[in-house]
Amino acid sequence: MKKILILIALLIGIKDYARAQSVSQNERMQWWRDAHFGMFIHWGLYAKPAGEWKGKEIEGIGEWIMKRAQIPAVEYRQLAKEFNPVKFNAHDFVTTAKNAGMKYITITSKHHDGFAMFKSDASDYNIVDATPYGKDVIKALAEECHKQGLRICFYYSQSRDWNELNGLDNDWDFPKERNFQKYLDEKVKPQLTELLTNYGPVGLIWFDTPMSITKEQAQSLKDLVRKLQPECIISGRLGGGVETDYMSTGDNVIPATVVPGDWEVPATLNNTWGFKKNDHHWKSPVDLTRLLFDITAKGGNYLLNVGPTAEGLIPQESVDILAKVGDWMKTNSESIYGALPNPFNVEFKWGNITQKSGKLYLGIFDWPSGDFYLEGLENKVNKVYLLSDANQTPLPFKSIYNKKLKHHTLKIELPDAAPDEAVSVVVLEIKGKAKVEHEICQSVDGSVLLHGAMADARKGGKPYDLKFTARGGGADWKDENVNLTWNFKVEEPGQYKIDLVSTETGSHGNPLWQGGHKVKIQTSGQSVEFVVKDDFSEYNQRTQYWKKIHTDGGIINLKKAGEYTLSLEPQMLSDGNLGFTFQSISLIPVNH
Structure with missing residues (x-):
């Protein structure tokens, strides 16, 4: 009888195991x-x-x-x-x-x-x-x-x-x-x-x-x-x-x-x-x-x-x-429902993108006062409209291709007023699966955005996993031997202001941020050193969840059109538990 009970228990166990294995991960x-x-x-x-x-x-x-x-x-x-x-x-x-x-x-x-x-x-x-x-x-x-x-x-x-x-x-x-x-x-x-x-x-x-x-x-x-x-x-x-x-x-x-x-x-x-x-x-x-x-x-x-x-x-x-x-x-x-992630991988200054087969959903948080540009999309666009428009009235658009930079730009004529205070969704109906450029190129407004999450992070010449979050980019950056490098393209030579953005990392109502870090930026034979702003009272606040502290890092001169490499190297990181909450660098043309 004991052997029979053991056999029954084994059979039940086998059945349970088989049942558990019958559900695929995708189904679950x-x-x-x-x-x-x-x-x-x-x-x-x-x-x-x-x-x-x-x-x-x-x-x-x-x-x-x-x-x-x-x-x-x-x-x-x-x-x-x-x-x-x-x-x-x-x-x-x-x-x-x-x-x-x-x-x-x-x-x-x-x-x-x-x-x-x-x-x-x-x-x-x-x-x-x-x-x-x-x-x-x-x-x-x-x-x-x-x-x-x-x-x-x-x-x-x-x-x-x-x-x-x-x-x-x-x-x-x-x-x-x-x-x-x-x-x-x-x-x-x-x-x-x-x-x-x-x-x-x-x-x-x-x-x-x-x-x-x-x-x-x-x-x-x-x-x-x-x-x-x-x-x-x-x-x-x-x-x-x-x-x-x-x-x-x-x-x-x-x-x-x-x-x-x-x-x-x-x-x-x-x-x-x-x-x-x-x-x-x-x-x-x-x-x-x-x-x-x-x-x-x-x-x-x-x-x-x-x-x-x-x-x-x-x-x-x-x-x-x-x-x-x-x-x-x-x-x-x-x-939202059933949507796939942004094919560009990083968020934009104006918001972010979700996608489904044949469609991109541009979620615009900050409605533009002038023309709106989406840069880096290689697909043919068939139609543009507001998701809030039940009639799907087409919005005028124009596709522009810069042969010199091999850079695609989509210009969209949006209404003067945002359809929604929080997120206004613009739908792009595109041909085929979304395909985007992965090189960093100068934007239509002349600026170059170097997001920390797009950089090559290294320590002692070897790849380094420097974590970034939307709220506190590089919040674990406490090692002065870690540096970031970007490659990017510009079409317009000239002088560019360095705008370094660090962020607040607070949670549960505790705003956490520290400045005072000394950093060096190098590009094209030029080197600029400066101290990250240590005044939390002045920051650009989109909402309480996007707090950005801007530091003016001085001027660099990009003398000709073409490809550049820029590095960010800490010289001295402030003592404390927070580290250097770096998010991005924007190169802003002085006379644009």
């Missing part, structure tokens, strides 16, 4: 790749103190109050007796997301405080068994998502658990020694099993902060997800070096260029994730719409967070802001 990821926009929900007991503990406001993000205030687990657990979100309405939550144009919802089923927002037999520290509310909000939300056609997804903190003796990271009232494997076996895996068996199809499991989880432990969690729901996506923060289905950037971190593969930006609407009653630093609908377009243009998804109150309401400010983003999506979602 397609809905997510098409969506580009989802809602994050951070909700738990931490909504009750709402950023304050014993009459004192606690610094930091709301859901970390237990750790920030070093609250003993036995005290924090008492919050469950007061947690009664009687105003929670799953229909309202899902409708808010759907009206914003979001395609999936990811909710904190268990955050670092260890409290489960669902009925769990693995731990009675959950919303059904430990609170006067006594209802499973995860079940209600999952059912409503299925009903309205959104994907339900679950955040689950797999390593940190401040309520458990054997969970990680509570070092203020638990012994240092702990049996983490016991915690995984007795709480994490049983709760994951409940989430993946009791709530219908699950879009993804969003793991977070892996800490010291081993490769074997992380792999066992991945195997469990694959066994129970093979189509369920696994986020990028599982840990242990185990390969997952997509990558998460840092919180609120936007890449500077197109990033290959599948990735997502988790981001906040204000400065916190979990509700804090005193955090009113809301991002504007204009900012958020531009960020959604920009992230899509770089190939990613935007997971935008709301933090409900202890009563069970999404703050009205969040609802109103998302509704305005949704108004834009009602007209312009064609440029």
Whole structure:
């Protein structure tokens, strides 16, 4: 009999493995790749103190109050007796997301405080068994998502658990020694099993902060997800070096260029994730719409967070802001859903580009006062129109080719006024797959843009991986031995002003920037040294999310038309943790 049971178990295991392997990666990821926009929900007991503990406001993000205030687990657990979100309405939550144009919802089923927002037999520290509310909000939300056609997804903190003796990271009232494997076996895996068996199809499991989880432990969690729901996506923060289905950037971190593969930006609407009653630093609908377009243009998804109150309401400010983003999506979602990234790889001064087969969508953030030019597109353009124009009235355009520079320019005659305050989308219908120039050429306005992400970064003559983000280009540039080099073409010789742009790298409401770096620029036998501006009070601000500090680096002389090489070499980087937050150099003609 024992041999028969073993054989049956083996056969079941083989069947589960075969089922898991039957789903291809493309099949698993397609809905997510098409969506580009989802809602994050951070909700738990931490909504009750709402950023304050014993009459004192606690610094930091709301859901970390237990750790920030070093609250003993036995005290924090008492919050469950007061947690009664009687105003929670799953229909309202899902409708808010759907009206914003979001395609999936990811909710904190268990955050670092260890409290489960669902009925769990693995731990009675959950919303059904430990609170006067006594209802499973995860079940209600999952059912409503299925009903309205959104994907339900679950955040689950797999390593940190401040309520458990054997969970990680509570070092203020638990012994240092702990049996983490016991915690995984007795709480994490049983709760994951409940989430993946009791709530219908699950879009993804969003793991977070892996800490010291081993490769074997992380792999066992991945195997469990694959066994129970093979189509369920696994986020990028599982840990242990185990390969997952997509990558998460840092919180609120936007890449500077197109990033290959599948990735997502988790981001906040204000400065916190979990509700804090005193955090009113809301991002504007204009900012958020531009960020959604920009992230899509770089190939990613935007997971935008709301933090409900202890009563069970999404703050009205969040609802109103998302509704305005949704108004834009009602007209312009064609440029987002199913869109592919910008074929030019980097963003433009005026905005960014998404694409589909035979179409480019030019998302213009800053509407031009004069003629508009798209430079470097080699395809034949058949038609140009505004996406907001239901009649698709053609806009006049002209294709120009510079034989000397081998440079293509498309001139478009746009209306005087922008159709939309946030992002006005111009559609180009083109022949064939988008094909673009990769050389840096002088623009029609005479300037040359040398973006840091387009440079050749080297250290000691060898290639160097210098990371750039849209918000803080080269934010990890702390090594004076790293330098950047660009090759570019100009048609008009003359004197050019050096405009060096550095950026703010702040997150969660903490503006971070430092100047005072001494740099050297060399080109065509000329060398210019200067100090990067150290005055944060003066910067060009498009919105609160695009803060640029401009430094006048002096004049260089490009004596003839042709190809040039320019290098940027630090001479002295300021002390500090930020490094040189360089983004770009513009060469601006003095007499144009």
